[in-house]
Each structure stands twice: as structure tokens, then as C-alpha cells.
Amino acid sequence: MTTGIAPLHDPVHAFCFTQIAAARRRPVIIGLQAPQGAGKTTLVNAFLQALPARGLRGAGVSVDDFYLTREDQLALAAAHPGNPYLEHRGYPGTHDVALGERTLKALRTLGAGESMRVPVYDKSAHGGRGDRAPEGAWRQVDGPLDVVVLEGWMLGFAPVDERELPDPLLAAPNRALAAYTRWTDLVDVWVVLRARDPEYVLTWRVEAEEAMKASGKPGLSREAITDYVRRFLPAYRLYAAPDRLPGAGPRLTLTLDALRRPL
Secondary structure (H helix, E strand, O other): OOOOOHHHHHHHHHHHHHHHHHOOOOOEEEEEEOOOOOOHHHHHHHHHHHOHHHOOOEEEEEHHHHEOOHHHHHHHHHHOOOOOOOOOOOOOOOEOHHHHHHHHHHHHOOOOOOEEEEOOEEOOHHHHOOEEOOHHHOEEEEOOOOEEEEEEOOOOOOOOOHHHOOOHHHHHHHHHHHHHHHHHOOOOEEEEEEEOOOOHHHHHHHHHHHHHHHOOOOOOOHHHHHHHHHOOHHHHHHHOOOOOOOOOOOEEEEEEOOOOOEO
């Protein structure tokens, strides 16, 4: 499938550079909420690569970097037997929220001549089930920064009344969402990408997994990744509804078609 991520660059870049120029403090933390497989990594990398030409310094962080360790994820699944939403990484409740908060606050205060290590999650570990990489493999970020981009599929989702839940087993992840304000309260600006049809996410995520395996890294089988992604569709329908938008502050919202093109 031909990717439509390139047409996203111009509107997203223009919006973000405008917000950076208008900001009263640096770094600006930009929150990018976008579905799995929508091309978040490509979009963020292109934006970061465009910064030096403008005399700006930036760093990108994914909520995936803050997933629980494999050991802690297995313990979480064991504590919620039979709950498909907490069996594997992904849903609210499967992240180390405190680690994410510490990392974002450290990036915000990183000064000239200072550096820090940012956590890295290895999705290819354990046959594609993933694990946090050892600290020696974490990324080094040097200060000072003008912008930090925090991206994630569920970044900015907010808990709903449990009576709205389509499945009672979603209650635990729904309650866990309340803690994520520790991240979203640090976001200054939002870019929100929405799939016109949540079913697109299944195709996009399968493509991403196949691409990872084609690059030589271990990954899940097509059947396993399809089963994995289908568990997220109720969350997209519930938390990414048109009337549910994240946080406060300036926001750019774009809806994507099946080819990831903005409508």
C-alpha cells in the first residue's frame, strides 16, 4: 500500500514551527496522538531532521519507550487473568507512568552542556512481545532543547464513565488512564491524527510488523499481530471519538484515509 505520510509533513511542520516561534518558554512539548501504524515515527523523524536548518534542537520520545518491563508485564497479566486488554503491552496500565514523567521533566530542564539517557523499548525482544532495553542501549539526548515531541497511540485519552464501556474488562485500563495526566499536563501543543475508520489501524499495524520482520528483526506472525491489534479497536472507537480531544492549548486535528492521507 502506498503510504500517505508525506502529505502530512507540510501541515504538521507548519503548525509546529508556528507554535515553537510563539512559545514563551523552551522547550515546547508537542503531544502527537496518532493510531498505531499511522506513521508516527516517520513523521516525527522528518520533523526532527528539519530542525537544524532553523537553528533549533529537539528530541522525540514515544510512549512505547515507557512500557513496563517484560517481567512486570507478565505480573500485570497474571494479576488480571483472562483480561485481553492487559495480557500484552499497549493499553493504559501497561506503562511505567512515573518513568515517563521523570523523563519528560528531565528533558524540559536539560541545560547547555548537559545530557541524559532516554529509555528505549525493544519491540523485537521475546519473539515480538517486547521488553525494555538495558540502560546501556538507551538513547543519549544533549541539551538544551527547543522542542520535545511525545507521541503515542493513546496519548491524551481520558477515562470515561464506566457505564459507557462496551466491555466490562475495559474497566481496569479505563481507571488506569487517570494517572496519565502526569504526562498530558506537561504537553503544551497537540497534533491529533485520527483514522476515518478504526479498521484501517489493523491494516497499518500489520504492515508495520511485516516491515520490521523484513528488516531482519523478530516479530509476531500475521495471525498473532492481527489478534493483538483487534484488541485495540474498542479503545479507538471509545476514546478517539470525534468529540474526545486531548488536553488544552493549541491543537491541529487531521483525519486520515486508508492511505494515511489527510482529508
